[in-house]
Amino acid sequence: MSDSQATHETESTGIETSTxxxxxxxxxxxxxxxxxxxxxxxxxxxxxxxxxxxxxxxxHALKDVSMDIPEQSVTALIGPSGCGKSTFLRSLNxxxxxxxxxxxxxxxxxxxxxxxxxxTNLVELRKRxxxxxxSPNPFPKSIKDNVSYGPRxxxxxxxxxxxxxxxKDESDKEAELVERSLTQAALWDxxxxxxxxxxxxxxxGQQQRLCIARALATDPEVLLMDExxxxxxxxxxxKIEDLIEELAEEYTVVVVTHxxxxxxxISDQTAVFLTGGELVEYxxxxxxxxxxxxxxxxxxxxxxxx
Ligand SMILES: Nc1ncnc2c1ncn2[C@@H]1O[C@H](COP(=O)(O)OP(=O)(O)OP(=O)(O)O)[C@@H](O)[C@H]1O
Ligand SMILES: [Mg+2]
Numbered sequence: 001m002s003d004s005q006a007t008h009e010t011e012s013t014g015i016e017t018s019t020x021x022x023x024x025x026x027x028x029x030x031x032x033x034x035x036x037x038x039x040x041x042x043x044x045x046x047x048x049x050x051x052x053x054x055x056x057x058x059x060h061a062l063k064d065v066s067m068d069i070p071e072q073s074v075t076a077l078i079g080p081s082g083c084g085k086s087t088f089l090r091s092l093n094x095x096x097x098x099x100x101x102x103x104x105x106x107x108x109x110x111x112x113x114x115x116x117x118x119x120t121n122l123v124e125l126r127k128r129x130x131x132x133x134x135s136p137n138p139f140p141k142s143i144k145d146n147v148s149y150g151p152r153x154x155x156x157x158x159x160x161x162x163x164x165x166x167x168k169d170e171s172d173k174e175a176e177l178v179e180r181s182l183t184q185a186a187l188w189d190x191x192x193x194x195x196x197x198x199x200x201x202x203x204x205g206q207q208q209r210l211c212i213a214r215a216l217a218t219d220p221e222v223l224l225m226d227e228x229x230x231x232x233x234x235x236x237x238x239k240i241e242d243l244i245e246e247l248a249e250e251y252t253v254v255v256v257t258h259x260x261x262x263x264x265x266i267s268d269q270t271a272v273f274l275t276g277g278e279l280v281e282y283x284x285x286x287x288x289x290x291x292x293x294x295x296x297x298x299x300x301x302x303x304x305x306x
Pocket of ligand 2: 085086087226
């Protein structure tokens with residue numbers, strides 16, 4: 001009998017298999033218990049994902065994922081390579097729309113409104129749900145122009161966000177926006193005297209904080225971060241970690257990381273995806289790291305596979 005037949009037969013018996021053995025590759029006959037995915041918190045979810053499936057052509061990359069994300073907190077997404085973390089993150093601001101072969105089913109609600117419904121303004125959506133990528137990707141422009149790029153492009157240098165700064169002429173408004181965003185991204189002190197220098201002259205860690213400042217400049221509500229510190233040295237990493245914790249006082253932060261200690265340190269709740277594109281367990285970070293329900297999650301976080 002092949003392994004896949006064995007798995008299938010065990011599943012069809014319906015027997016509880018949470019004590020099942022796990023191979024080093026994380027293959028298992030463990031069945032996901034619905035209660036492992038029930039994460040209760042106070043208040044309305046900022047993002048509510050229901051029955052999300054994502055396909056790339058014939059490949060089923062995310063399978064029936066449902067989870068609610070509370071506002072003003074840090075949600076960590078962890079799991080082995082290829083399990084669908086980036087795919088999930090991109091589905092939260094419809095970045096998957098840019099991938100030709102990608103098809104998304106299910107709903108993602110931002111403040112109770114489905115972002116996949118017809119007529120969603122994608123520019124507006126991505127302003128509200130900003131994104132920071134794994135490798136810093138500043139534009140080959142000045143530090144200042146990197147930060148003001150979004151608001152300028154969307155015309156908000158005179159309206160919206162900057163309405164609170166009435167009575168200033170445009171360059172004053174821009175200067176305030178740049179200072180505010182760089183301060184929030186914990187970069188201001190390091191660059192305030194060279195705002196006109198090319199951003200590509202900054203260190204990797206500084207470039208990443210600049211990209212965070214750029215995302216903050218459009219006044220988002222949610223910040224999606226895909227392994228934002230994986231290319232950085234330990235000092236730059238710890239700056240990004242401190243920053244993420246601070247940002248969560250104001251923003252809803254969803255962060256993908258391969259670094260377990262980082263997830264444990266900075267997040268309030270943790271979602272564990274495992275191979276095959278399934279969300280296996282989602283709960284308070286402490287609970288996930290100290291007493292996970294799933295044997296596979298325990299094996300993954302203790303480094304037995306992944
Ligand atoms: N643009 C794409 N086109 C086709 N398939 C893709 C694309 N992006 C991702 N996939 C596939 O979808 C699955 C999930 O990929 P995803 O990048 O979401 O995983 P991940 O958990 O972020 O992995 P990693 O930790 O390596 O970044 C993988 O099998 C991958 O090959
Ligand atoms: Mg990824």
